[in-house]
Amino acid sequence: MNINQINNVYFIGIGGIGMSNLARYFKNLGKQVCGYDKTPSVLTNEMIESGISIHFEDAIDLIPKDFYTENTLVIITPAVPASHSEWNYFIERDFQIKKRAEVLGLITKDTFCFAVAGTHGKTTTSGILGHILYESGVDVTAFIGGIVVNYNSNLIGTGKSVTVVEADEFDRSFLHLHPNIACITSMDADHLDIYGTSQAIEESFKEFADKIKDKRNLFVTKELPLEGVVCAIDEESSYKAFNVRVGDGSYVFDVQTPTVLIKDFHFGLPGRHNLMNVLMAIAMADLYGTSSVAIVKAVSTFKGIKRRFSYQIKTEEKIYIDDYAHHPTEINAVHQAVTELYPGQKVLAIFQPHLFSRTRDFADDFAKSLSAFDEVILLDIYPARELPMQGITSQWLMDKMTSKNKKLIDKSDLIQAVLASNAKIIVTIGAGDIGELVSTIKKAIDETF
Incomplete structure (x- = not known):
């Protein structure tokens, strides 16, 4: 499927944090966007204010007539029940229907993609990386699984050539992506309702890691049983954050990269886990070629993600x-x-x-x-x-x-x-x-x- 040939995008479950940033993305591309959700929310209100039509009743006659064409893409969330009448309407008429993960796969196939995987830290790491790239002038769109305080949005930028995405392990969604540079922050057992065992989760992460053929483009922590560029706090590694201290309510630290020492990062998010998140983002931006000066400046101005401390x-x-x-x-x-x-x-x-x-x-x-x-x-x-x-x-x-x-x-x-x-x-x-x-x-x- 060629996204460029799509005129209309219809969302069933448009109010979710992941669906709503896709809706905003397609609106930025100039597509006609509308959709259904079960209940109104802050996100749906904001989208309606931006010109996206949304209704909250499962009713076929509320689908705009403009969307009854072959140039319409229908995107569904896994939470939609099989009995949903709008979904069945589109199925019966052979519309192009995709899960959110499949659509992200299509988008990342045609862009330079940064993918952030891990059972913890995806949203914060993606938010930091998206902020660094955007502030550095990169033509980027970052799809974030939370509201970034700096932008009051779960979408950063309107770029068409570079994407930052959260590589979600739920339902093996991340296997649809086409990453050029990626990181894996953690591989703890989770979603056992989907995977069954922690070993099955690990195997899925390994399959995702194998999407990065050149392991110099994959960043991992030293605890993970994966080949890649190691990032660590206070330990010898390819990318090392060290000399960590607390000053004026922020972490202050230095980073040793494979080629240069970058001193005096100022980072306002508390918790040792966030030091690893920001180090992963720094490493990916550095590999991409972003200047040290730009990275330091962007890190110091990142305000965090809503509902993340x-x-x-x-x-x-x-x-x-x-x-x-x-x-x-x-x-x-x-x-x-x-x-x-x-x-x-x-x-x-x-x-x-x-x-x-x-x-x-x-x-x-x-x-x-x-x-x-x-x-x-x-x-x-x-x-x-x-x-x-x-x-x-x-x-x-x-x-x-x-x-x-x-x-x-x-x-x-x-x-x-x-x-x-x-x-x-x-x-x-x-x-x-x-x-x-x-x-x-x-x-x-x-x-x-």
Whole structure:
């Protein structure tokens, strides 16, 4: 399929973080774009304001007549049920229907593609890299799986020759991509509902790595069983970040590349995991030929990703941070960052588990990660695309935790519980709809303290 021959792009599930940046991309290309989503959101409102037509009822007669042509591409999200009438309408009439991953494959085939893979760190690393390239004048479009604060968008740039994409391992989506330069940040077990075993996940990552024939174009961490250019913190490697110190609320560090020493990077995102994320982005930009001066400047101005250790309140009385962490390794990273920044302070963690299958598969690790916090509030499991599983509940998870200060509450009682805590530091963590409670929590704290 040739994208240049497509006039109209119709999205079923247009409101998702990944679908919406594709919608914005095609609108930037001058295509007619519209779509369906189940519920309105901030993202759908922004797209409507930009001129993209969106409706929220599964109704064939709401599809614009202009889209009833052979020059229409239909893009679907995996969350759409097989009974969806609009989807079936397009299937019955032999429209070109593609998954988001397949469309990204088509786009990356015709561009110079940077692909960022890993079970953790994809969004932040992609955001940093996209920002570096864009600020350096590269003709880039970066598809980000979160809202980049600098741009208040999940799309950076409008370029047609270079792309930055998150190489998502879910449903083996990243195997559709055509990367020229790539990195793999981590290969922890996840999505066992899709893969079955951690070995199957590892094999899928190896298959993705094999897409990079010249291993000088693949960046990896020293822990990974993969051939590539090694990036490390404080250890000898091809790209090494070292002399790490904290100054004026930022990390300050130096980077040794294979050819040059770059001194005094200033980077505002906390947590040792983010040092690896920024080092991966620096390495890929350096290999591409971006100047050291431009990289240093762009890194210093990167403001982060919403829901990735995002400060909501930062006063003498209270600190409130929101984070997307939904895997034990990510929760550990939040704990490391918050205790490094605020040693000795009491921390309340509010966690909404995401998916019954993930809760089941990593229950012991979740219990250990959460028990590291001084106080924990659990919400019920957010099901997303899943049906309930017998015996897999937040109460079951909480019973595994060793914390003495823990409770399971309903969302309706959350504000009261938060205000009753004497913790100075509050963190909300999870990938479900807990993000929609953030503004309410922030407002309640602001009005009380």
